[in-house]
Every structure is written in C-alpha cells, then in structure tokens.
Amino acid sequence: MAGLSERPFPPGDYPLVVVGSGPGAIQVSYSLARLGVPHAVLSRDPVAGGMFRKFPFFQRLLSWTKPYAPAEQGSRAYERYDWNSLLADEPEHAALMPGLMDGTSYFPSRPEMERNLQTFAERTGVAIRQDCRWERTRLEGEGPDRRFVLETSDGEYRAPLAIFAVGVAEPYVPPTPGIELVPHYADTRPAETYADKRIFIIGKQNSGFELASGLLPWARGLVLASPSPAKLSIVTRSLVGIRARYVQPYEDYVLGGGVAVLEAAIERIERTEGGFRVTTRPSRGGDPVAVEVDEVIAATGFVAPLLDLPELGVATFGHSRLPAQTAYWESATVPGIYFAGTLTQAVGGLKKHGLPPNSGAVQGSRYNARVLARHVAETHFGVPPLRRPIDPAGLLAFALDELCRGPELWHQRAYLARVVELEPASGVADAGVRPLTSFLDDGGPDAVALTVEADAAGAIYPVVYGRRDGTVTEHILPADDLLQFDRQEHRRALAGILREFGVASDEASVPAATAQRVGTPAAGPP
Amino acid sequence: MIQRAEVADELAGLSIFADLGSAQLQGIAHIFEEQWYPAGERILRQDLSGSGFYLILEGEVAVRQDGRDLAMLARGDYFGEISVLLGEPPVADVVALRPVRALHLAAAQLQDVLLAYPTVMYRMLVEQTRRVRSANRWRG
Secondary structure, three states, X not given: OOOOOOOOOOOEEOOOEEEOOOHHHHHHHHHHHHOOOOOEEEOOOOOOOHHHHOOOOOOEOOOOEOOOOOOOOOOOHHHHHEOOOOOOOOHHHOOOHHHHOOOOOOOOEHHHHHHHHHHHHHHHOOOOEOOOOEEEEEEEOOHHHXXXXXXXXXXXXXXXXXXXXXXXXXXXXXXOOOHHHOOEHHHOOOHHHHOOOEEEEEOOOHHHHHHHHHHOOOOOEEEEEEOOOOOEHHHHOOOOOEOHHHOHHHHHHHOOOOEXXXXXXXXXXXXXXXXXXXXXXXXXXXXXXEEEEOEEEEOOOEEOOOOOHHHHOOOEEOOOOEEOEOOOOEEOOOOOEEEOHHHHHHOOOOOHHHOOOOOOOHHHHHHHHHHHHHHHHHHHOOOOXXXXXXXXXXXXXXXXXXXXXXXXXXHXXXXXXXXXXXXXXXXXXXXXXXXXXXXXXXOOOOEEEEEEEEOOOOOEEEEEEEEEOOEEEEEEOOOOOOOXXXXXXXXXXXXXXXXXXXXXXXXXXXXXOOOOOOOOOOOOOO | OOOHHHHHHHHHOOHHHOOOOHHHHHHHHHHOEEXXXXXXXXXXXXXXXXXXXXXXXXXXXXXXXXXXXXXXXXOOOEEOHHHHHHOOOOOOEEEEOOOEEEEEEOHHHHHHHHHHOHHHHHHHHHHHXXXXXXXXXXXX
C-alpha cells in the first residue's frame, strides 16, 4: 500500500483498472486483491465514500445495521442483519459498521457510513488513487493487444479490462418546460430556509419523500406529484417503493393533514411574482390543474455517469441510463467492460413475482462485487474455479444451513444461488455463489442451486433448482412464519431432491429446527 | 438514451395503448419497468414459477417450447399474459433473438393496469380472441 505522501497507481499499463471509490469499487477491489488479481483503482473524489460523502440529504441512511441480532457480529449469518458493512474474509475486518454507530438509531448516519467505508479501505489495504478524474475513453488494438485507454486528469491508463463502479448519482432533469428554473434534489437548500413556504416536490420516489419528510416541520404546505401512484415498500414487499422511514408525509396526506400527493404529469413550470406556478395534468384525465407555490424541487432521480462509454458501444437503457449487462455484469455490447456497485441493478435476474434483487443498495451489490471478482479472476487471470468437496453425509446439513443463514441468498433473493455440484464421477462439491440465471441458462454438470425467494403475497421460502443432464427443475419448499427453513418438512423435501441425484442423506442426522442458531456456518465466502 | 417522456411517445404508437391520452401514457410509462436483454437470453422460462408480463419496444423474440420455435414476436407484441392471468408457469420459453428492449410488469400490477385502463383490457381481449380464433381454425 502506498505511503501517505505517495499516490498509488500512476498512469500506465495495468491488467485491470477499477474506476470509483464508493462501496462497489472498494468491495470489488478488496475481493480482487484477495484472489491475487493485480489492478489499479482510481477515483475523481478526494476521499473514498462515493455517494455517501454527500447523500442522503437529511443525513440518515435507509439501510439498517442491527447492533443486536440473532447472529454473532462478524459471522456470515450476521450479514443478514447488517446491510452496510462491506464483506471481508478476515474476522477483524468484517461487520465494521455496528462498531462505528453511536447507538441512537439502527440506521447509520451518513457520516457514520462514510467512515465505515473509509475504515474498511484503510484497514484492508484497498489503495485508491483519489483526485484522478476519468475524462474520456477509447479502444486501441485488437485481439491480445486490445486495450481500453482511460484518459484521466493525471494521464492515460491502459488496460484490457475495466470495472466501472461509478454509481447512479448524476442528477437527472427531465425535459419539462421551465424545470431549469428550479433546483434538483441534489441542490436542495438547508431545511430551515424553507420555513413557512408552500413547496412543490416533483417526484414520488424515495428522494421526493425523503425531502417531504425532512421538510414536514418547516413547510406551510407540501405537494408531491408524478404520473403514477406512490408505491410503498411495505406494500410491494421489496425495496421498490417508498421506504417506511419516509411514509410520514403519506400518512399526513391520507389523513388530510395538509400534504397533497398527486397522480399527474408536470406540463410546465413558470415563475410568478414571489414563487412558481406548476401546471399539472391528472393521470386520470381531465383539465390541467395549476398549483401556486413558493418553492419547487425536482426530485427526479439520478442517472449513471458513464461519460463516453455509450459512444464506445456500451448499450444503455431506461430512466437511469443503466448499462446493459450480462448475468456476470459485463457490458452486453462491449466485452471487457464490467460494472460493480449500484450499476449492477441493471441486471434484473428472473424478477420472480416482480421482485427485483437488491443490487441498487449496498446489502445486495456487495455480494455481486464478490461474485464478479471471482468471475473475473477465473475468466481472465487463471484462478481455478471454486470447488470445495463436501462429505455427502453432511450435504443435507450444509444445504439447510445455507438456506437458513446464507446471507447472499437472503439479500439477493431469486438472484444469487449457492451451487452444489453432484456429479457421480467427481463427487459432491460446493461451487460457490453464482447468478441464478447463469445456473439456469449456461448449462454445466449435474448440480443443485439453493435460493431464497419471495412471492407477491409476502411469503419467503427456499427454492432448490436441480440440473440433471442439462434439464432444470424447480422445487419450491414450504414457507415458514418464523423463517426457519430447517424443519422436518424442509429436511424431508430436500433429502428427496438430493436422492434424485443419487445422494443419500440421513435426514435423522440433521438436528431438528431449534430457536435460531448463532454462529458461523460451515461455508466460507464464494 | 430513452427517457420516460419518450417511452410514453413510444407507447402511443402501440395498438394496445391506442385509446389513451398523453397523461395516461405517462402514467403507464412510470408503472412499467424497462429491461434490456442480450441476444440469446431467456426472458421467460418454461415451467418456472413467478413470471411476469412483457411488452417489446425493440428487438425480436422466439416463443420456444421444448426446443421448438412456435412463434416470433417483435415491437408492439407482448407475452407472459397467459401465465400471469392464469397464475401458472409459462408453457414455453421466450428467448431474445437479438437485443431486446422491453417493458416489464409484475403479475399483480398487470391486474391493476387492466382494471385502471379498461380500454387496454378490451384491446387485449380482442387480441386474445383473435388468437383463439386462429387456433380453432388451425385445429379445424
């Protein structure tokens, strides 16, 4: 690691360049280093932390870390209850977040989260060249000489592979007439400057409701508007929707307290004497409605700051201009370019019952980053595929433990899977955590993939996919009100699936379900 | 780059939404989620639970059952509705033949959209009736 006065990674040739210094870049750099993959990391920011250096605006995260949980801090099982720590192989570097919180909330403050990320990077030796702005990209050479050339404020970096972990943090402003007159969420002023004002917030997603929540004690009136109905996370049963912490303005609205929540398109914004007139058109139809207010804030979201990558051929799509990717987060159109961090939300996976993975948040993308690092190491750097032999007599217990406590499966439901190979010739082996779609579509040896899934009604249950002679079958195991998936019915069902693969497991050898166990399960990181 | 206002314009050109006004189209554009699939990727998977409804904005897909192509679908076509409406796993794969940009809707939301926009439901009913007629003619 570079000394304090020495900036690491001067411009030059590298096997791999990572761009960014938020949680995605730190996690992927850490995981690459543990696999022995040499790489450079560069970031335009003066210090690590990514978006958490500035946001959320009201300085408190939406993602929790529970200081007291049914699993020991530092164990894999604890990761299910700690959405903010990055993942470390060394126990002393795991679960850093709870040790940095002041105990007033189980949602860390923004500065606590920033410190969590910086502490992880410092303690694990993740070196980053800060204040190095990626400005342009070009492609040179062909075949083995093919190189991405990243032009930066410090000079040129050449590499055959690049991982961009640059977040989705560039303010997006829609082409609504007059919107240039008003600030974006990112430019919201201190709350007290909105005292006794009528405020119109464009957008009804979390950023809009976060502002509304923070401004409730200050505003004389609040109007939130967008064309579609507001969705609540407790209704969608996923991170899609307004999180419970920001629902207060919605309750104010439904109880007639003075907040208005409109389903309407914004037609135009005009300046008036002392304020603004926002002309809306109700989604249900009918005449336009003008709303007179003192202030307008555009909580209209963010896009991915991909600079000139689209000109290089990187396909993008959707409202956030996300890069189109493969199951392993490689650009679908420009091989050799990978993505980490919140950009991996572009890969929706199966979206079973409409539920997306949690890749837009740290608790999901940290696992994507670790799987990506292994994929890159195996595909490009000659690292042998993971294959940890399992004693067949212990397979049932291993599988049940993963389904009950495997944090990758819980945070990335129906998206990441624990794969166990069951080839008669080569024996039973843990093949690590993989994207579920890759298991379903890419073929491979006889194996099972273990996942945790959920349906639209809110039930959470284990699912086992069996792959035999290239044919995949889906086995849905029972849900459980206490989320304990090692009951007799689960053991029996799982043993039956394994018997189809010729693996005889002694059901009786697995302890019956007890109150939730504490400790580190047998499986290590993927 | 496609933004929601532009997606609403795209929707306006599709027959299933032909009766909707601009504000309604913008509402629909916000409800659907845009997805992108590389060529060769499966979008729907035969016999797997929890599928959704998809509307193609760009590209072509094959409806493939047990390895046999049954139909090709392109811009403006949709798929997954039978599985969603019946609450059963799809009886065929749907595979991207070239890069596909599509709008996705979860099963529960399809019902909401159809009830909120009866003209969309009516046009879908007409299309399903056409398909039933074609199937009956084929059998006859």
